[in-house]
Amino acid sequence: MSRRRRVYAGRLAAGYGIRLTLAHLTAAAAVLAIIVALSRNTIGDARQLLTATNLTAFIVLVTASATVDGVVGAVGMRPVFKWFAEGAAPAPDQQRAALRIPVRQTAVEFGVWVVSGAVFMVLNINARGGVAYVIGGAILFGAMTTACIGYLITARTLRPIISAAMAGATGKVSMPGAFGRLVYVWVLFTAVPAAGIAVIVLARTHGWFLHRSAPIETPILVMVAVSLLLGLGATLLCARSISDPIREVVVAMREVGQGRTDVAVAVYEPSEIGRLQTGFNTMVAGLAERERLRELFGRYVGVDVARHALQTQPSLHGDVREVAVLYVDLIGSTAMAASRDPDEVAQILNDFFQIVVTTVEQCDGLINKFQGDAVLAVFGAPLHLEDPAAAALAAARTVAPRLRTLPETDFGIGVTFGAVFAGTVGAENRYEYTVIGDPVNEAARLADRAKESTGRVLCSTTALHHAATAERDRWRPCGTVLLRGRSAPTEMAEPAD
Template sequence: MGLTCAHVSGLIAAAVILIPLNGHTGRPVHDFFAGKNLLTIVVLVVLGGVAVWVGGVLNLAPALRWFSLGQEPDPQQRRTATKLAGRQSLILVMTWAASGMAFILLNRDAGSAVAVPALLGVAFGAAAAVSTSLLLTQRPLRAILAVAARDSEGIVMVPGVLARLVLMWLLCSALPCGAIASLMFIKANGWILEKTAAVEIAIVVVSLAAVLLGLPVMILTSRSISDPIHEVIEAMAAVERGRTSTSVAVYERSEIGRLQSGFNRMVAGIAERERLRDLFGRHVGADVARRALQEGVSLSGDVREAAILFIDLVGSTNLAANRPPQEVAQVLNNFFQIVVHAVDRRHGLINKFQGDAVLAVFGAPLSVPGAASAALATARLLRDQLRQLPLVDFGIGVSAGSVFAGNIGAENRYEYTVIGDAVNEAARLADVAKTFAGRVVCSAAAIDRADQAERQHWASRGDTVLRGRTTPTHVFVPTGTSA
């Protein structure tokens, strides 16, 4: 359809070029459209349209066989796809050349009076048809070329942006001006135009040709630059919205193609970094991952006030011995999922999964207002939620105090952790909690650092000596239900 419409536009351009020559070529132009010439022109137009239609179908059919089925083309099909635009232009040029030669041969008795204007009309008509066909078919052809060029840097060698703009200037400005100068010289010698012909006729002819050929050429050139850039802009907007799987098609080898392929590589790098960051964050926590990306490889750390929550399962060894591995894994996953959601809700950090135990930190690596209150509220919430799980018993200990929070290890292998008496105390309180009905115990250090609203949910249970210690620790247990 695009080729046929382009062929018709070429016929209109040829007619517009020939009409101003009426009465100035030695033979009136109406003779071209009268008698047998009129029948000849009609036949040539119809045959030319059929030839263009059939040629366009035959040109496109091989590519449509794999493109319409969503198949990946083989190397030969890729090479064939690169020639689609060139072949369609060749179809139009050959059709116009054959029609022009046939018309000239049928009017050979008229000599140059018919041959020269006919050649002029064929030249302008064919040029208009070719440029219009590229304008009308570039989008569907681009879709095929994009698939053919997939996973490559483009398969079509085309002029760069500067060369396209220079070519557009030649066709739309330099060539018409040169044609005007040439026609004036030809008129002065009486070769095509009569010497008595007005100079305005030559200007009208060339001006019409410049308008008819320049507009599609200008549109084609500008769209060949603006369309790919617009695709990149839309893809950039999609990436800004978080769609890092976005990519643009690369179908030519030029600055535009390098821009498209460069954008794809950049987005692939962003997607890979986000994937690694997400994976890293799942292992060490989002806040720790963000800090590591900002600070790089460093074994630094600092001492800060933090609250520690330690939770340990009871009887996990017997559970593993008496249940299938898949069931044990499901129980542990349900347990860890509840713990992670509860800790995240209060902006805590899951620092470690230690078999069937979890160490959570509030107040590191990022300072959290009311870290002790957040840890105590999380412990109460976990007490209620974990009771709903079958086959699960637990102990939760909460403490608070000064801890070292930072990277421990070597530069090529380290982990973020917290070290301090509060950590050890929370672990031992978790053991003590297994002997209490509520399964949750905290130290006085945590209660002292909590706000008044949170303290109201806790009651003193006296002093107890924790494992490995000689001095007693004052402990508290929650009262009522969590908010």
């Protein structure tokens, strides 16, 4: 793995440790402020809380607990950071370990505070009940605050690692979702401080652990300040843990709406937020697969037919309509197949078909089918055209000089106009869009006849009569012929230029 990846992982680990330490120190400062505000009015030997011994013990405990918190977090993270820094695929146990990091770190932080609080209580074991109440309540609040903020910091900072682990996660590990996080932040920084203020008021009223004459304005103001400051930080972290993934999904949805189907969002939470991210990626993958099938479908049956099939109820249906039919047939393909390698013959046919397909689509026609070395194109179905006859005649005039650029190939082109059945035929589990009618046969016979003409292009005068004057003027009559398989003669025309 590149050095850049290792540097990035190292910075991620360092930033993670610094943020956890700051969260721990912030909670400790809040606890100290609460203890100082309450201790002056506590019943019993409350002055013990402000002795040099207790202040020294508090500093030592805070430093030690912050160090233990960081060390335990670093030791627990080492295997995770190792495979992440190396860019390796994590093993199942490494995946589960990575996904459990936020919950495990939260438990460690809460446990460190509880142990520190127990040590502080032992140091003040001779003090009466008021001191114990103050210490216990403040330590519990500090533990809950550190655990909450630490969890939000862990979940946010380690998103790249959790995302990499969730790419192939095998274990079922869950995290609190949006509802749980919002409720916890509200309870910790609104309900708990409000309850603390209520307890202070009741304690002074009944003389539980505060003097009845003790001023409580300062402790209440401290509780409000702690609630506002810590609550603001926790609320911002909680809000961003919800808004960030939603914003990423919204941005990705905008890209999908613009036609991109190669977008994906990172999945970094085993919660309903993660399920939203996973569901979006699954949806986009389905859209990409559908688009690929649509493109493939369009390549086989034509874009217009594919769009028509997707917009209508799949069934065996069709109708009779007047269309123009263009038939292009390659001359000498049988001899070519006997004298050339198969791949060379395929290349010649592909070049031939490419010219015909491009020209027909430029003239708004539909390639109905490839028949060996021939192409059948329809103008006017399934999509309506204002002048299908003129479009087919223009395509015939345009494709002929283009086909002459192909080496060692010859062809015949026939165009006619008439009523056909246009629709899907086949069985319920296998459809084919086609046109059926005498104009199809007539166009094929004209293409055979055109192989013997100078310009290699012939049309029926029926097609000319249904074309606009501008296109009709570009053709000239060239006689009448009784085409094979037909009972009535066909009047023909060829390009005038």
